[in-house]
Amino acid sequence: MCTMIAHQVQVMGRGKSGPEWFEVREANVSYDHPYDLPLEHALNIDFVNEALGPGARVAVELSVDAARQLVKTIEAVLAQADQRGVLEDLPVVATPSLGPSA
Numbered sequence: 866m867c868t869m870i871a872h873q874v875q876v877m878g879r880g881k882s883g884p885e886w887f888e889v890r891e892a893n894v895s896y897d898h899p900y901d902l903p904l905e906h907a908l909n910i911d912f913v914n915e916a917l918g919p920g921a922r923v924a925v926e927l928s929v930d931a932a933r934q935l936v937k938t939i940e941a942v943l944a945q946a947d948q949r950g951v952l953e954d955l956p957v958v959a960t961p962s963l964g965p966s967a
Contacts, residue, residue, distance in 0.1 A: 868906060871895035877957045880912045880923040887921045890914045899926040908932035 871893065878889040889912045899907035907926045914921040927935065946952040 868895075868897045870897060875957045876912070877955065878912070880914075880921070882920060882923055887917055888914050889921075889923070890916070900924070902926040902928070904928060 872895070873891055873893050876889055876892050879886050880889040881887075891913050893909075893911040893913060895909045896906060897909060898905070899909055907928060908931075910925045910927070912923040912925075943952065
């Protein structure tokens with residue numbers, strides 16, 4: 866059964882798909898059926914830039930335990946960088962989508 870649990874968040878980053886790097890603008894996060902991971906449900910993350918088309922996508926499917934461990938590890942790394950005074954906390958800057966020319 867599909868859970869239909871999905872959220873989207875704006876992000877600022879870069880992703881690599883094939884030989885090329887591209888600007889990542891959104892992350893789609895869901896808990897639902899994975900495409901390739903052999904589990905009934907997984908945490909699925911798609912880092913995308915919809916303005917660049919379907920090739921500008923990096924997809925990750927994680928088990929629940931792996932997702933929780935990743936969250937803890939990210940928080941630990943950011944806390945350590947903050948303690949050392951090297952954390953670059955920049956806001957996500959929303960940029961307009963590059964749609965087709967009118």
